[in-house]
Amino acid sequence: MSIVNISAYKFISLDDLPALRERLFARCEALALKGTILLAPEGINLFLAGSRTSIDGFVATLHDDPRFADIAPKESLSTEVPFGRLRVRLKREIITMRLPTIRPEGGRAPAVDAPTLQRWLDQGHDDDGREVVLLDTRNDYETDVGKFPRAVDYRIASFTDFPAAIAADRARYDGKTVVSYCTGGIRCEKAALHMRDLGMDNVYQLDGGILKYLEQTDGTHWRGACFVFDGRVAVDNALAPAGIPMPAPRSGDKDQDA
Known part of the structure; x- marks a missing residue:
């Protein structure tokens, strides 16, 4: 399995969201990564997949920003990239709870x-x-x-x-x-x-x-x-694809969890 999948998040105040979005999108695109990055005033939440070299290159870029220097992504492997495209989205929350008093x-x-x-x-x-x-x-x-x-x-x-x-x-x-x-x-x-x-x-x-x-x-x-x-x-328990079918779609928020 040659594809590396990473997920990570960090709660940190971000006030340069449009510029950060463009910078991260350009870097991921240059590295041929696919997946989703969510950016909000409260932080970052990401799920990306690609070759080992590309993933390591992105994580190095992420760590160059002092705000994200301590992010340690979780990793798993697969034979194929499990995302169809690259998205970098601006959101109100990186995980929606609708309780703005929680910081x-x-x-x-x-x-x-x-x-x-x-x-x-x-x-x-x-x-x-x-x-x-x-x-x-x-x-x-x-x-x-x-x-x-x-x-x-x-x-x-x-x-x-x-x-x-x-x-x-x-x-x-x-x-x-x-x-x-x-x-x-x-x-x-x-x-x-x-x-x-x-x-x-x-x-x-x-x-x-x-x-x-x-x-x-x-x-x-x-x-x-x-x-x-x-x-x-x-x-599965070895963090390999478990080979089960996608559950039927449900209404409501899709709570992506890094």
Whole structure:
């Protein structure tokens, strides 16, 4: 598999969006990369595919900008480019939640890394002895493809539905450690910040999401495949294309999750 697929995001204030869009589009086009880059006042969210040389060239360009110097893309391989074209889009949010008071740039919610979460799940509690509750922040068609079996799944059609769902179910999490998770980290980061704003304690995000969990562990506790927003549809525990059909289209936002 010679095609390298990368995904990454960063919450950071951006005030030069049109110029940044043109610069990134030109660089991707010169490198023959395909995929999507979303730019908004709150940051960047990207999914790109191409040869190893081209991907490395783009990441080097990204790192030349001090605002993006610490971005560490998640990688997976495929035999073909899973995108039909290149798009660099300006948006209101890089992940739509419609709660403008949430500014992840102002400080991340505490994160738990993949090996630690696996250990917590193995032992049945966190390091302080509290029960661990996993919270899936993805859409229903994504959780149908794969999930942590005991995770709370609100069967939402769009991430914009998440605030109402958690507001109606806060009592479930009292006295427990909550770990929100998503595909690549962006939705579970916003979700964890929102829960902390609601006054909920012991809330973490899974750092790097499911993709990082599958990269850094043997996949224990995960069941099924991980839905991704490109032509591969989903990846397996080895981050290879899982070979499943595309789910039927749904209405609502398409929550791309780096």
